[in-house]
Amino acid sequence: MNSNTYSTVGSFGKKRISESTIHRLSRYYRTLSVLEKEGLQTVSSKDLAKREKLTPAQVRKDLSFFGSFGTRGLGYPVTELKHQMASILGIDRLWRVALIGVGNIGSALVGYKEFARQGFNIIKLFDNDQRKIGSNHKGITISDVRNLERDLKEARIEMVIIAVPATVAQYIIDDVVKAGIKAILNFAPANLKVPNDVFLRNENMSMELEYLSFALVNNHAQKK
Amino acid sequence: MNSNTYSTVGSFGKKRISESTIHRLSRYYRTLSVLEKEGLQTVSSKDLAKREKLTPAQVRKDLSFFGSFGTRGLGYPVTELKHQMASILGIDRLWRVALIGVGNIGSALVGYKEFARQGFNIIKLFDNDQRKIGSNHKGITISDVRNLERDLKEARIEMVIIAVPATVAQYIIDDVVKAGIKAILNFAPANLKVPNDVFLRNENMSMELEYLSFALVNNHAQKK
DNA sequence: TTAACTATGTGAAAAGGTTCACAAAAGTAT
DNA sequence: ATACTTTTGTGAACCTTTTCACATAGTTAA
Incomplete structure (x- = not known):
């Protein structure tokens, strides 16, 4: 599955996204901003999980509700994932x-x-x-x-x-x-x-x- | 089971109390303070649930982790339950x-x-x-x-x-x-x-x- | 190019939390 | 007193969320 499967950002099919997932997206967004400032290009679910005190599986599962943003063997592109989080949360606007x-x-x-x-x-x-x-x-x-x-x-x-x-x-x-x-x-x-x-x-x-x-x-x- | 079963407030056996339960106790405490000011003597799990937008079963289950504070057919004594909540939360002190x-x-x-x-x-x-x-x-x-x-x-x-x-x-x-x-x-x-x-x-x-x-x-x- | 390694994405299993449903116990009315 | 009503307290069922585990797909190094 690639991210185009979810062409209509904002609908996310019939899946109900839990409150906890949304709150974690907020946290990912904030941490990704920090990682971006630190100059990191990519981040793995393991790294992100460590920063947030979560399991890597939790991070991957959360993201998987909205699309497929990573590259196997490498991880997630920091800046792009940050933008994706912003877009999902609706904070890519005023x-x-x-x-x-x-x-x-x-x-x-x-x-x-x-x-x-x-x-x-x-x-x-x-x-x-x-x-x-x-x-x-x-x-x-x-x-x-x-x-x-x-x-x-x-x-x-x-x-x-x-x-x-x-x-x-x-x-x-x-x-x-x-x-x-x-x-x-x-x-x-x-x-x-x-x-x-x-x-x-x-x-x-x-x-x-x-x-x-x-x-x-x-x-x-x-x-x- | 009556409330004396839990004579040592603070231990609550081996049961792990969930974060959500504790947060709801905070809300009960606040609502009980309001009910007390309104002059109510007793409150049922149904009433309390309605105010908190929860199910009565949820209210009863939350309370049951800590003891048995109600009277069947009548409900819970407002002031006493408020004090119990305060004691459990540790806010009956400075x-x-x-x-x-x-x-x-x-x-x-x-x-x-x-x-x-x-x-x-x-x-x-x-x-x-x-x-x-x-x-x-x-x-x-x-x-x-x-x-x-x-x-x-x-x-x-x-x-x-x-x-x-x-x-x-x-x-x-x-x-x-x-x-x-x-x-x-x-x-x-x-x-x-x-x-x-x-x-x-x-x-x-x-x-x-x-x-x-x-x-x-x-x-x-x-x-x- | 191939082998070894790394890390994602995701069904399935496990854990955790909520609701159901009902026996038990008390109140209320006659 | 007795019947009826109300409401608690709680196992069991149900539902949701998290974690596991692994196939898949990409990277890295020689």
């Missing part, structure tokens, strides 16, 4: 992103270089605080959240990051959905409801600390 | 946490209320920037990262959060390990190495945006 809630977490996210590096361009900021509205934050004027629906449409926003207090998150999200946004990343610690055709992902930064806490208290077996 | 790298992300984390609410007390800050060292950030004086090992020991730090640039993260982590720290939460986009007895978790905030990007581009089937 995304028009808005951020709602320019508080503690929100303002940090505006300056987060990794977002920009991967094509996520935060081009609109919203807040409900009169003191912030109209002011400039890292080159972007903060808009009034009261005009959220209208402004999201007007700016042709494709993704929204929510960093407001949990108490108001559902109201905000309802407006975001009304504006026709289909992809939302939520940092508020709340269980939010969206229609079935909207992708909602939650980022819970306490979760990993809690995992560490559990691991320490239970002296949980280290993986691998 | 953790002495240090944060290294008081930059964009780092300073946001210092003020992140959820950490404090769950017992994670950030009591030491470190940076390598002479302009920051000695200054006060939200009531904590920023220390020189050059004395990291000594200061971590002195302050009896138990967990470390790393929010430094990827290029220096490994050097920092080596010092953290030298100081005897066994739990590290890393925000730097890098694959870091630690000895086998150190718990390292990575927080990659781009990952979920990339998942959304993938979902949009591939019109990936929405889950359930």
Whole structure:
């Protein structure tokens, strides 16, 4: 099977690709960027697996869902595989992103270089605080959240990051959905409801600390 | 089987508890806190599952790894179950946490209320920037990262959060390990190495945006 | 050119995680 | 009291994900 078998990038047949696979593709992409900077031409599934603390079979299987990118006896071409990962993840383009809630977490996210590096361009900021509205934050004027629906449409926003207090998150999200946004990343610690055709992902930064806490208290077996 | 069967909280026999289960316990804990505020006395696995978008069986199975907390015909006592979750996760106590790298992300984390609410007390800050060292950030004086090992020991730090640039993260982590720290939460986009007895978790905030990007581009089937 | 080596791609097996289905135990109503 | 309802706790079945193992195809060296 060669990569042309999957001529329509984006459909991937009827196969359901698991969340873990997608997350690992993100990691491969990042590591491939590093390898590229280190000047490597090719990388084997064994090398890549070692960097990611995975098995070589896992790496090959993940990639095999999307095509056949390697050369037997040699490995994978670093730069090309990086581009392939970007294309599969949809980060070989710019995304028009808005951020709602320019508080503690929100303002940090505006300056987060990794977002920009991967094509996520935060081009609109919203807040409900009169003191912030109209002011400039890292080159972007903060808009009034009261005009959220209208402004999201007007700016042709494709993704929204929510960093407001949990108490108001559902109201905000309802407006975001009304504006026709289909992809939302939520940092508020709340269980939010969206229609079935909207992708909602939650980022819970306490979760990993809690995992560490559990691991320490239970002296949980280290993986691998 | 009643909850006394597990008198030694923390051992849980030889059963290996999966990462997903632990993460769901975090979510249960948060939701139980909300339910408690709403004044609910009891909650059934069905109710809890609905809030978390899980199956009731999943909720019951997760809890059953740790004991038997419910009453048949009635459900689970909200407040008690919340305390049980806290105890299992090890967040029914205070953790002495240090944060290294008081930059964009780092300073946001210092003020992140959820950490404090769950017992994670950030009591030491470190940076390598002479302009920051000695200054006060939200009531904590920023220390020189050059004395990291000594200061971590002195302050009896138990967990470390790393929010430094990827290029220096490994050097920092080596010092953290030298100081005897066994739990590290890393925000730097890098694959870091630690000895086998150190718990390292990575927080990659781009990952979920990339998942959304993938979902949009591939019109990936929405889950359930 | 040939032999030895390396590394992919992938069915099949194994491991791991989730859901089913039901007995058991408690609550509720009459 | 008794019948009926609710809901837990849990083996077993099912489904998903990971790992194994090997045929295949390319590289490398002499």
